[in-house]
Amino acid sequence: MKYNSLGATGVIVSEIAFGCGPKAGLIVKGSPEERRRAVACALDLGINLFDTASIYGDGMSETHLGETLKQLKATPIIGSKVALETPDLIDIKGNVIRSVEDSLKRLQVESIELIQLHNRLGSERADKSDMGVGAQLTVDDVLGDGGVLDAFETLQQQGKVNWFGFTALGGQLPCVYQLIDSGKFHSINGGYNVLNPSAIVARTEPHVDRDFGQVFTRSAAQDMGVIVIRVLAAGLLAGSEPDAGAERVKGLLAPRGIAPVEGAVRFVLSVPLVSTAVIGFSEVAHIEEAVAASNNGVLPADLIEELESVTLIH
Numbered sequence: 001m002k003y004n005s006l007g008a009t010g011v012i013v014s015e016i017a018f019g020c021g022p023k024a025g026l027i028v029k030g031s032p033e034e035r036r037r038a039v040a041c042a043l044d045l046g047i048n049l050f051d052t053a054s055i056y057g058d059g060m061s062e063t064h065l066g067e068t069l070k071q072l073k074a075t076p077i078i079g080s081k082v083a084l085e086t087p088d089l090i091d092i093k094g095n096v097i098r099s100v101e102d103s104l105k106r107l108q109v110e111s112i113e114l115i116q117l118h119n120r121l122g123s124e125r126a127d128k129s130d131m132g133v134g135a136q137l138t139v140d141d142v143l144g145d146g147g148v149l150d151a152f153e154t155l156q157q158q159g160k161v162n163w164f165g166f167t168a169l170g171g172q173l174p175c176v177y178q179l180i181d182s183g184k185f186h187s188i189n190g191g192y193n194v195l196n197p198s199a200i201v202a203r204t205e206p207h208v209d210r211d212f213g214q215v216f217t218r219s220a221a222q223d224m225g226v227i228v229i230r231v232l233a234a235g236l237l238a239g240s241e242p243d244a245g246a247e248r249v250k251g252l253l254a255p256r257g258i259a260p261v262e263g264a265v266r267f268v269l270s271v272p273l274v275s276t277a278v279i280g281f282s283e284v285a286h287i288e289e290a291v292a293a294s295n296n297g298v299l300p301a302d303l304i305e306e307l308e309s310v311t312l313i314h
Contacts (some may be wrong), residue, residue, distance in 0.1 A: 001046030001294060004275045007225030009163050009186050011113060013077060015269055016294050017049040017227070018042045018287070019280035020061045026281055027064050028057035035068045041284050043074055045291040051227070051278045053081035053118055054103050055133055062106035070108050078107060079227070081167070082148075083118035083134035086127050092141055096151035100160060115161040116189055117148050120171030121179065131170025131210075139178045142166070149184055165189060168199075169229065173213040180218050188219040191230035192274070193237065194267045194307050195245045201308060220273040228268050228277045237264040248310045256303060262293040267307055270298035 002015045018039070020027040026038045039050075050069075052061045062080060069076070080103050088095040100115055120129035122136040129136035142148040152164040165187030168176045179185060190212060192199040199212040216226045236243040238261050246260070253263040268277045281287050299307075 001291060002269075003048075005225070006114070006163070006227075006275045007186055007220075008223035009225060011077065011163065011225075013049045013225075013276045014047045015274070015276050016047055016265075016290050017051050017079075017276045017278040018047050019229070019278040020050055020052040020056060020065055021280050022057045022061065023280055026283070027052070027068075028061050030064075032067075035064055036071060038281060038284050038287065039065075039068045039074070040072055042281075042287050043072070043076065045287065047076075047287070047291070049077045049079060049276055051079045052107075053083065054099055054106075055081070055083045055118060059102070059106055062103055066107040066109065077113045078109065079114035079116060080107070080112050081116045081118040084137065084148075086125070086135045089125065089135065089137075089141065091146075092148060093146045093151040093154070096148055097155060100151075100155055104160060111159055112161050114163050114165060114187060115152060115155065116164065116187065117142065117166040120167070120169075121175035122172045123175065129171055132167065136171070139175050142179060143182055143184070163187065165225065165227070168212070168215045168219075170210075173211075173215070176213070176215055177218065180215065180222055180224070183222055185224060187225035187227055187275075188215065189227040189229060189278075190215055192216060192228045192268060192271075193230055193233045194249055194264055194310060195233045195236060195243075196230075197308060200271060200273070216273060225275040226273050228274055231268050231277050231279055232261065232264050237261065245310055249307060252303065252306050252310070256300075258299075261289060262296065263299070263307070265290055265293035266296060266299045267304065269294060270304055 003012045022028040082099045119134040119137045120132045126136035155161045163186040168190040199216040232238045236246045279290050
């Protein structure tokens with residue numbers, strides 16, 4: 001397993017992180033024995049970062065992860081998230097603090113290494129953003145007095161969190177850029193994969209459903225840690241449903257003897273600015289597959305160039 005620094009924090013994270021979201025199933029929906037086996041396997045293979053959120057399984061992800069880690073007497077790095085709903089905006093700072101304190105109880109820990117804002121940003125508040133969970137927040141809701149940042153800094157001073165970041169999968173790019181450029185956050189969480197590399201690669205062609213505006217490149221310039229999600233393009237690169245772009249990727253990988261999932265993982269990990277890639281696991285074999293892909297190293301430069309060309313016609 002390769003390890004990277006999470007931006008300028010100095011926290012050393014495995015380049016494969018264990019995603020504890022509800023879609024993966026193991027942490028939220030698996031039996032206690034299935035959870036124990038999966039987490040133990042991940043730890044044995046060198047994974048040291050577990051990514052969860054207060055909203056995953058309505059808190060059950062954190063609860064189950066906390067129980068499992070206590071059973072195994074393991075203390076890996078935990079990243080969790082806060083999602084505010086519209087009624088919470090009456091007292092943003094207070095509700096962020098309460099949410100994190102509830103997460104600490106569920107996780108059975110005194111401090112969380114990384115706390116992240118789960119909400120998306122826009123020019124105006126809204127009950128929902130175009131993507132993601134929770135209410136849409138404004139930049140002032142985050143950076144202003146009594147806002148999210150104020151709460152995170154208070155929690156940091158209290159020793160309840162060590163570092164903080166935010167999610168950039170969706171929302172309005174000018175607002176996302178303001179948070180990045182503020183220099184106040186330590187990490188960014190967003191989507192990047194071979195079917196949509198726009199969080200890093202600039203494109204002018206209408207090649208993807210959503211342009212993420214090189215947010216990772218901009219963040220790396222601020223020494224922020226880059227946490228990648230959607231490595232498998234919501235399952236398309238694993239064959240969850242027919243997709244022309246995924247088929248073209250498969251066609252480029254096959255002559256090299258590289259399976260689609262392996263290629264998707266290695267494509268993301270071939271980018272030096274990526275700190276870690278969060279992957280959801282529905283069975284232990286998937287953990288082993290992801291780690292094996294990591295151990296095979298970066299993809300050849302000529303293959304990366306071929307794969308990036310897929311997005312031009314996706």
